[in-house]
Structure formats: C-alpha cells, structure tokens
Amino acid sequence: xxxxxxxxxxxxxxxxxxxPVSDQQIADLLRTAxxxxxxxxxxxxxxxxxxxxxxxxxxARVASADRETPQYDVYPPNxxxxxxTNRFSLGEAMYETMGIAxxxxxxxxxxxxxxxxxxxxxxxxxxxxxxxMGPPQWADLGMFxxxxxxxxxxxxxxxxxxxxxxxxxxxxxxxVGAPDDEMLFCGVAIGHADHDEPVNSLxxxxxxxxxxxxxxx
Numbered sequence: 001x002x003x004x005x006x007x008x009x010x011x012x013x014x015x016x017x018x019x020p021v022s023d024q025q026i027a028d029l030l031r032t033a034x035x036x037x038x039x040x041x042x043x044x045x046x047x048x049x050x051x052x053x054x055x056x057x058x059x060a061r062v063a064s065a066d067r068e069t070p071q072y073d074v075y076p077p078n079x080x081x082x083x084x085t086n087r088f089s090l091g092e093a094m095y096e097t098m099g100i101a102x103x104x105x106x107x108x109x110x111x112x113x114x115x116x117x118x119x120x121x122x123x124x125x126x127x128x129x130x131x132x133m134g135p136p137q138w139a140d141l142g143m144f145x146x147x148x149x150x151x152x153x154x155x156x157x158x159x160x161x162x163x164x165x166x167x168x169x170x171x172x173x174x175x176v177g178a179p180d181d182e183m184l185f186c187g188v189a190i191g192h193a194d195h196d197e198p199v200n201s202l203x204x205x206x207x208x209x210x211x212x213x214x215x216x217x
Contacts, residue, residue, distance in 0.1 A: 163185075
C-alpha cells in the first residue's frame with residue numbers, strides 16, 4: 001500500500017469487531033512511527049498501550065468514576081466559522097448514518113459514551129506529553145500520531161483518535177502509571193472495523209483547497 005492509498009483509506013472508526021490485536025503488532029507500528037519528525041529530534045511523545053483484559057478493566061473503571069476536567073481545551077470557546085460549521089456538519093452526518101434524529105438526545109449521548117468503551121476496540125494507545133512542552137512539541141506529537149495511524153492502515157488495522165479521553169486525565173494517568181509531569185492528550189482505539197455498522201460508512205467531507213491554500217508566485 002502506498003502513502004496516498006493509506007491517507008485515503010484511513011478513517012475514524014466508531015464500531016469495532018472484538019478481533020484481538022497483538023502487543024507485538026502494536027509495538028512494531030510504534031517503533032516505525034517513532035521515525036516521525038520532531039523539532040530538534042526531542043521526540044516528546046510518551047505512549048501507553050492497553051490491550052485485552054486491560055482495555056476492559058479501564059472501561060469498567062471509567063464507567064464507575066466521577067467526571068473529570070480536561071487539562072486543556074479540546075476546542076476554543078465559542079468556536080467560529082468555518083471551523084464550527086465543519087464540526088457541526090460532521091456530527092449531523094454521523095448521526096444520520098445511524099438513523100438518530102437531531103432531537104433524540106438520549107441516543108446521541110449514548111453514542112458519545114461509546115468513546116469511553118473505545119467503540120468496542122480490543123486495544124488502544126494513550127498519547128501523553130511532558131506538561132512543560134509547548135505548541136511546537138504538541139505539533140510533533142500530532143505528526144507521530146498521524147504516522148502511527150497511517151502505518152496501522154497499511155497493516156490492515158483500523159483506528160479512531162479520541163480526544164474525548166482527555167476528559168479522564170486522572171483516571172487514565174493512574175491506570176497506566178503516568179507520572180505527574182505528563183499530560184494526557186488523547187486515546188487511539190485500535191482494532192478491526194465492523195463494516196456491518198452503518199456509522200463506519202461515514203466519509204467526512206473536506207474543504208476544497210481554495211478555502212485554505214494561498215499560492216504566492
């Protein structure tokens with residue numbers, strides 16, 4: 001599989017099969033992903049893998065825990081256009097694939113809660129970063145994350161990057177044994193997509209390049 005195909009095929013999967021994924025396969029992907037660029041080669045990412053029984057244990061722990069506060073704003077307050085419209089349109093398209101009406105708040109919240117079950121995925125990684133790092137190092141972590149997800153696609157695996165997990169910084173940090181000076185950025189569900197689930201038919205829209213590219217000649 002070439003890079004272009006991997007980029008085109010990668011999608012945020014929101015319903016997984018229970019098919020196991022081995023620690024060795026995840027380790028191999030992480031090892032290759034570590035070739036991702038970082039400013040000054042500082043390699044600021046810190047990754048924790050949960051798999052099998054550990055995944056189920058964490059899901060159960062979160063289900064009985066009190067809600068926490070993220071350590072950063074996932075979105076800026078009062079998100080503005082075109083970003084607000086992009087986000088809103090994705091949500092509406094996703095719920096439409098599942099036949100969930102806009103006023104069916106119960107079903108919508110139930111689906112959102114599936115984030116904290118990794119959408120049924122058997123494995124996941126959590127991405128942490130040293131809390132003293134700044135925006136450039138967060139960008140480095142993003143490059144590592146994208147590299148990992150593209151490699152997973154090449155390997156026949158599916159993923160879903162989940163900033164929703166930022167809502168559980170204390171519970172996740174305690175569970176994986178992360179030190180106090182590391183900040184949770186996101187989780188990434190890893191497994192095999194259940195293609196019988198309508199939500200996985202969603203292909204999110206992208207703005208035309210004219211909306212975000214300026215050529216200077």
